[in-house]
Amino acid sequence: MAEAVIFWVCAAGAVATGVAVFRVDSMARATFALLASFVFAATPLLLLGLSYLGVLVILMMIMEMVVMAIFMIMLMMNPAGLMPMSMVHNRRGSLAIAVGTFVVLGAGVLLVDWPQRAGTPPEDVTFALGEALMGSHMLVMLVIGLGLFATIVSAVVLAHPRGRYDRFGDDLRGRPADDPIRGGVGR
């Protein structure tokens, strides 16, 4: 009973805050409405007994959305975000895509012949998850991890306006580096 109540509150909350993302007129509010939506969506994971994944999703979403807020305000539409703004673009096209996706997924829920559960859930799901990540799926996770890391590094390198020649001079021998902001370790 309590589980059903929590699930439906979270479901309604996730949809309501998701709608709010496109209704509010401030980028900051949109960001945190999206964060609330993610947290509502993560709570059902806790109901499934996946406490590690649930708490981790909440943790990562908070950090991610705070960083996201900075980029959303910096890069999107009106710079300060305090002026009236709209998150809606290409109204008809996005409406068609949204309705189409909903219909396909909703039909899938009802029409797919879902398999019966085979076996029982493990005693300690966090431990089982760790074993899967570090055992049978280790190669996949390592490749994904390296791929993500390489993406981050290359994105920063591409986006950064200053390269090593700016920092160390034409012969790369200039020490200490010529940085606009000095670091904290005395280099």
Place this chain on the structure above:
Amino acid sequence: MTPVGQGAVWTVLLVPILLGGLALGGASFARVLDARADGRRVTGAVLAAPLSATGRLLVQQRRAVVASDRLLARTGVVLVPVAAVLAALVVPWGNVAASDLSVGIVWFNAMEVVTWAALWMAGWGTNSVWGLVGGYRFVVQGLSYELPHMFALITVATGAGSLRVSDVVAAQDGLWFVVWMPVAFAAFLISALALSFAGPFDTATGRDVAGGVLAEHSGVDRLLLLAGRWLLLAAAAAMAVALFLGGGSGPLLPTWLWTVLKSAAVLGLLVWLRSRTATLRMDRFVEVGWMVLIPLTLLQALVVAVVVLR
């Protein structure tokens, strides 16, 4: 020592009271240190200063700048103390934990990260440039202290072989983790000050930006932010005891008293550091965090992992 167990449901109500008492003690001690540094006499008024400030802020009128985003500002302000209390739910007091979650360490981390969003919202929502700068500064600070903090937590979890805080306390039965994880302990103390934007890490509320996040908050809002900051510091101190200092273990005295004494000692150390260190600029701390603290805490995690695997 009897192992830490899950307390009855009503023990959840004790958490804010215990945490509040600890935080009040820390705030009073900070006032004493300030008074001594200024050459003033330490009187009862100095000791009771946090209480009188609380009373003053309770009756003070709230003011708001034109076109401020009150929803975001108030949400942020309320979330700071709420996050501190939620984080402290998993901290064992003696041999009773209000909520001994199987993923207690991750829970503590998640709740303490709520401060990122809360402080940014509290700064942004006031529609003041000072609050905005303060909020952004805290996010930069968060990106600098959070990874060393996480590695310190991971090191503890690796040493105990569990994410449950009661297992961590039980694993320190013979040897406290502070003995063979000193780097993780130091990183945890640094991040405790950083996550409660206190002491050298107070640029989010710095005087150079007219109080930063605090600049436009008055009355109850300001009280919640200031109290939340002390609650966060107290929660981090209490957590440090459970993670590194053997929890409630100790001779003669009952376990709950040892927990309180150790938490007070760690909090006292943090408050002393807070008043003895100069404010650290964020652009400097970023490099310290990423070039010094992250490699050190990673090495610490490696050492502990090797010891555990052997």
